[in-house]
Amino acid sequence: MALDRWIALILLGICMAYGYAAWFTMDGSLAPFMKRNPIWPSTFPKVLSLMGMVASLIILLGLEKSEAKEAEIDYRRLTEYxxxxxxxxxxxxxxxxxxxxxxxxxxxxxxxxxxxxxxxxxxxxxxxxxxxxxxxxxxxxxxxxxxxxxxxxxxxxxxx
Known part of the structure; x- marks a missing residue:
């Protein structure tokens, strides 16, 4: 598996753990009057975790791939940067x-x-x-x- 897919897999795991915390642990300690609000303190973390999971899955499934091109940063020419x-x-x-x-x-x-x-x-x-x-x-x-x-x-x- 390519390096970008390994990184996407790791990020998917992080986003899943972050999403679990946002969906299940953050809302349990809310005050009763805040539970009626349309936007909770966990709303942004929920959206962020979902977006991270979608982006990671797109990379994992290879949907973003186009034609192969040369790497933009060549580690063999690192001294030229x-x-x-x-x-x-x-x-x-x-x-x-x-x-x-x-x-x-x-x-x-x-x-x-x-x-x-x-x-x-x-x-x-x-x-x-x-x-x-x-x-x-x-x-x-x-x-x-x-x-x-x-x-x-x-x-x-x-x-x-």
Missing amino acids: KLGQAILLLGLMVAYALLLRPAGFIFSTSGFLIFGSFILGERKFHIMVPVSLAATFVVWYLVQEVLGIYLRPMPGFLGG
């Missing part, structure tokens, strides 16, 4: 996740956007920095003020 950029971006994502609480949302998100665009090759700092800061503040405002979800904007020692 921009592997350094990918590893640096993954490291930056880990650093962002670790710094989000201690450094605050504004510093960590704007730093992630600035350094990420620098890694990807952007060198126009006069455009990169204002766009990153504007995007960070817009997202923070929407989440904090519009949705009402608290995000620590600054580090604790700066009053965040």
